[in-house]
């Protein structure tokens with residue numbers, strides 16, 4: 224047994240600390256430091272090389288000219304779903320260690336069982352080590368998703384030695400460990416899910432994956448409290464980190480790469496959860512707009528970028544006058560509440576309407592979370608539209624960040640956004656003034672400098688009717 228010493232590690236950020244403290248010195252989270260055993264390599268032993276790059280140098284440890292290094296012979300193994308391949312960077316890389324994180328119940332096991340069935344369907348073998356569910360439970364789920372394939376071997380086991388032995392013996396095309404928080408390495412203290420166990424088990428699986436070239440997918444539950452080590456302590460160890468997100472009550476699931484040694488780290492894959500498990504959604508904009516309400520006051524369409532991918536999303540606002548003296552409520556779902564508060568203030572001031580005596584609810588359709596300021600203009604228009612009880616014109620998309628002065632600021636990759644809008648049959652786009660972009664045919668592109676100009680462009684009939692012109696014009700900066 225190798226010697227070991229104790230340090231402390233934060234279950235939130237994975238930062239190490241020599242002493243215990245109530246607060247993590249790195250990320251400032253409270254009560255997250257846990258004892259962590261550091262195994263010392265026996266003296267004389269050299270740390271084994273991490274395989275992929277150095278494999279080409281094996282033999283002599285001399286520097287080699289870059290152009291003489293043999294490219295990897297093992298190609299990626301693409302899965303049947305383009306949405307999965309995109310996030311993985313083209314397919315599964317042999318010998319890679321991939322962490323699939325997400326909240327309990329979001330669909331991690333379902334997603335990985337789909338991947339397993341796809342590999343099995345093309346003649347591959349998969350070892351599925353489940354420490355969470357009984358073989359019967361795993362079988363039940365698999366049967367809902369597709370045919371029960373003899374190529375999928377199930378191992379209901381928590382012991383890491385047994386799992387590693389099985390992976391070695393079977394040398395499958397893919398090994399899945401569901402979940403890393405249920406696995407224990409008998410060589411270490413601490414129960415399943417402790418920082419030591421989670422990290423050491425992952426590190427051992429990493430060495431094994433590299434040594435025998437078997438790709439290993441780890442499931443990791445994201446937990447709020449620090450008692451169980453979350454996937455974040457593993458982010459440094461693994462090659463690829465994928466997070467499965469989505470509202471459990473809604474269909475859409477987004478698989479987001481946050482780290483990828485073998486591909487781009489900000490791609491997303493979109494899926495929908497249904498009766499027969501997940502389905503890929505190759506055209507998420509269509510899915511998101513498909514159930515868009517007929518033009519109704521408060522509904523606006525925006526286009527945000529997820530990685531390289533533009534998504535058309537519907538935002539809804541509801542502005543309700545209140546009689547009581549209670550402070551008005553501001554509730555946002557799918558978008559940062561502070562952004563909403565700022566935009567409400569901008570609308571009040573720059574569009575000259577009073578919102579201090581109104582509750583405001585904002586909702587992003589489809590369970591998507593918007594993080595891009597490019598949606599600002601659309602959100603402001605949706606608040607305005609609902610306050611005035613006038614729908615925005617059909618087929619309108621609003622693109623632009625809003626500044627505090629009500630100015631519409633430019634956003635990146637406008638071309639892509641406009642193309643996506645045109646492709647989905649939208650007819651009119653409000654964009655920041657001065658932004659250069661290729662204007663797709665069929666899309667009437669209108670440049671606006673301010674929120675007031677955007678309001679004038681979006682509600683032409685109101686302008687003609689008079690009442691609004693003053694309000695809008697007053698506020699043109």
Ligand code: TYD
Pocket residue numbers: 325326327328329330331332333334364367368496497498499500501
């Ligand atoms: P699961 O993959 O077990 O989640 P995780 O491994 O992330 O904890 O998915 C669980 C949820 O998915 C559960 O609430 C039921 C739902 N689900 C469906 O709606 N349809 C299906 O076909 C399957 C298999 C699961």
Ligand code: MG
Pocket residue numbers: 331332333355401
């Ligand atoms: Mg699960």
